[in-house]
Amino acid sequence: MHDFCFTIPYGLILVAGGVIGYLKKGSMASLGGGVGTGLILILAANLSLKAFEKRKNSYFALVLETVIAAVLTWVMGQRYYQTSKIMPAGIVAGISYRWQPYSSQGRMTMLSTLTFTNFNRSDKIIEAQMVTTVKRFHYKNQQKKINNSLSVDIFYLIPFAISSVSLLHYHEHHHHSSPVSDPSFPSPNQEKKSPQRVPPGSLGLPLIGQSLGLLRAMRSNTAEEWLQKRIRKYGPISKMRLFGKPAVFIYGQAANKFVFASDSSNIVNQQVKSVSSILGDRCILELTGEDHKRVRDALVSFLKPESLKQYVGKMDEEVRNHLEMHWHGKQQVDANPNVYEFAEIQVLPLMKTLTFNIICSLLFGVERGTRRDKLANDFRYMIEGMWSVPVNLPFTRYNRSLQASARAQKLLKVLIGEKRVDLEKGASPRQDLITCLLSIRNEKDEQVISEKEIIHNVMLIMVAGYDTSSVLLTFLLRLFANDPAIYAAVLQEQDEIARRKPNGELLTWEDLAKMKYTWKVAMETLRMFPPIFGGFRKVVKDIEYGGYLIPKDWLIFWVTGITQMDDTIFPEPSKFNPSRFENPASLPPYCFIPFGGGPRICPGYEFARIETLVSIHCLVTRFTWKLLCLDNSFSRDPMPVPTKGLPVQISPRKLP
Incomplete structure (x- = not known):
């Protein structure tokens, strides 16, 4: 006893x-x-x-x-x-x-x-x-x-x-340290090579891990400092648990090359559960091998520059309509079109509306109306829960996002059915992205992309284009208000293009080629304020990096900002200097990664460039603005959000 x-x-x-x-x-x-x-x-x-x-x-x-x-x-x-x-x-x-x-x-x-x-x-x-x-x-x-x-x-x-x-x-x-030899207790494996250690760090609580700490830091715009603290404590490689999965955090040029250039037999693109559940498991963020190549090739067939040239004018028209409705419409007084007052607007919500309308019109063929409004509301909820703890309980962000995703998928399924009927009636296969994907067939006359793959990738493109481009445009407008020299140089370039065009003529592909300085300013903005904080890759087998073992099925967590603000790569990184991109090919590889890199670089890169240049041209040639909130801070949720959505006072501008 x-x-x-x-x-x-x-x-x-x-x-x-x-x-x-x-x-x-x-x-x-x-x-x-x-x-x-x-x-x-x-x-x-x-x-x-x-x-x-x-x-x-x-x-x-x-x-x-x-x-x-x-x-x-x-x-x-x-x-x-x-x-x-x-x-x-x-x-x-x-x-x-x-x-x-x-x-x-x-x-x-x-x-x-x-x-x-x-x-x-x-x-x-x-x-x-x-x-x-x-x-x-x-x-x-x-x-x-x-x-x-x-x-x-x-x-x-x-x-x-x-x-x-x-x-x-x-x-x-020390639980992964090499065993210490002891002659008193010889082991049959003593002569073998010592096992590698997993990186230092802590996995934290089950499921939650460091997720809440990272999200808090992002929302207070201290995420880089939060990661730098981990770097000082554990070194450049450390383990953590994010959104329910064990992960290894790495950063820097070598880390980016490791992530973006590794063979798919070692590392595959896989997002955390919250992202994959909301966007779907058949989007290119989740696909690997031949499936990834097949779907990506289909998307690129529509998003490549040669195909997008014909949409520049249509995009210009969509931007002009947006400005007439949401910017000029804010200023008119007493129905007199010649009398204006200074109006106050919030830039970020309007930029989101603009980019959403462009995507709906050009990529999906969804015109203004109830259907577009429903999609806009659902996509807003989807984005809110993409970086959240994947606990599906009522009233949580994750739960709201899943419900919004289900509604959006249902609506897109109906839309695909309508596009399929239009194709059978002889509609052009190049009129929008969905129609293009439906029209792609193999040598056996079979549809290359399944309906599920179309839905999931359309949602991915919508989310990526809706938030990233709107954030870039918002931060560009903030920059122009804060830096008169940069604004003057951009305005001069855009006015020169506008003066050479007959009144009312839409922009062309050739006009965009002349906007070299404007795009350098945009890239420097992306370097200092990357819309995408980071991403994930999945390890498909035990691999070594930096002298540590990354176990099979763990995630690799990479970030953009730390590398892009590294003073050994970009001297005086806190100074805004568009001349860094005078010759983009001269930049060290895997150091500027706002669109990712390697074989999985964002297929919508060229679409985002066109969208940004057309929008900036229309804005700077038609309006001037003044910041109403001098607080230049922002939070991430998960994209950068300026204080109060960047309120400004706008006034119309006439081309000299």
Whole structure:
């Protein structure tokens, strides 16, 4: 009976040690290992106590202890270390019954220590010491009877409790270290190469990890500082848990090359669960191999420059209509078109409306009306929940985004059906993106892109174009208001183009080619204020980077801003200098990545360039504006959002 009185406190000590390790060091290894092992001991001790009181059920207790230990050990190994290569501690613990079926110290100590060893599976010394100790228990307990078991065995039990707590506390930063050789306990694997370590850091709480901390930092525009703090603490490579997945954070030119240029047999493009659930699993962000190439080629067939040339005029027309409705319309007084007052508007919401209308018109063929308004509302909700903790509970952002995604997909399915009928009636296959995708067929006259793939990729393009372009335009207008020299140079370039065109004539592809300085200003804005904070890749097999092991199925988390503000790449990075892009080809590769890089570079890059240049031309040649909020700060949610949506006072401008 006394044996069980010491086994249960031993379990409580392990539980307490695990909690202390987590509270003091943020160590999930301490929490998982200590609490799990301690609870195994307590549960097993109680089961064994009941069984021994009845005696005849002792084998039942043996089986229960063995199953409990094996299952919990495996679950914790999978949960906290993403490995199924476990030492069957529970089974070995069961064997300890045969060595000494009536010694609770021997049995419980072996059960707990071998379970703990599972969390430190590379440390052969601990394994050997534990087996030796169990044998010692076996030898000593053979010399006495069960009723005298409260003897010197306790001296072995107490050191185990203390050492286990210490090891659990120490475990977070060293559980993947190379095993230390010890001639007293030779191992058959001692001559093999030491296993690599996963990067330092902490996985944090299950599911949540560091997600909330990152999101808080993004919303307060301190995300780069938040990451720099991790870099100072752990170095340029560290592990974390984001949005339910274990991830490794890397940054810099070499990291970007590793992410964007790696073979798809090592790294594939996979977003966090919140993004993939909202956009769908058949968009090019999720596809790999031949599927990715097939769908990407279909998208590029419409989005390549040669195809987009014919849409410049239509885009110009859409921008002019938007300005007449939302900018000029804000100023007219008493229905007199010649009398104006200074009007106040919020730039960001209007830029979102503009980019959404352009995408709806050119890419989807959806004209103004109720359907476009519904789509706009649903896409706004979708974007809000894309970087959120993927817990699908009512009233959460994630839940609202999923519902909005379902509504948008339903509407797009109806739209695809209408486009298919138009094609059968002889409509041009180049009139919009959806019609183009429906018309692509292989040599067997089969549709190359499935309906599901069309829907998911249309949603991706909508989200990407809707938010990124509107953010870029908003920050350009803020820049022009804050920097008169930059504004004057852009205005001069755009006025020169406008003066050469007959009144009312739409822009052409040739006009865009003359907007070289304006695009350099746009690229410098993208460098300093990238709309996309970062992204994810999935590791499909164990790979090495920077001397560390990145385990299979982990994510790689990369960011844009830290590299683009690196003073070793861009001197005086905080100074706005468009001349950096005088010759974009001279930039070091994988340093300027607002559109990604490698074979997965954004296929909508050229569309975004045309959209930006046409919009800026129309804005600067027709309006002047003054900032009403001098606060130049912004938050990320997940895109950059200026304070109060950038309120400005606008007035019309006539071409000189």
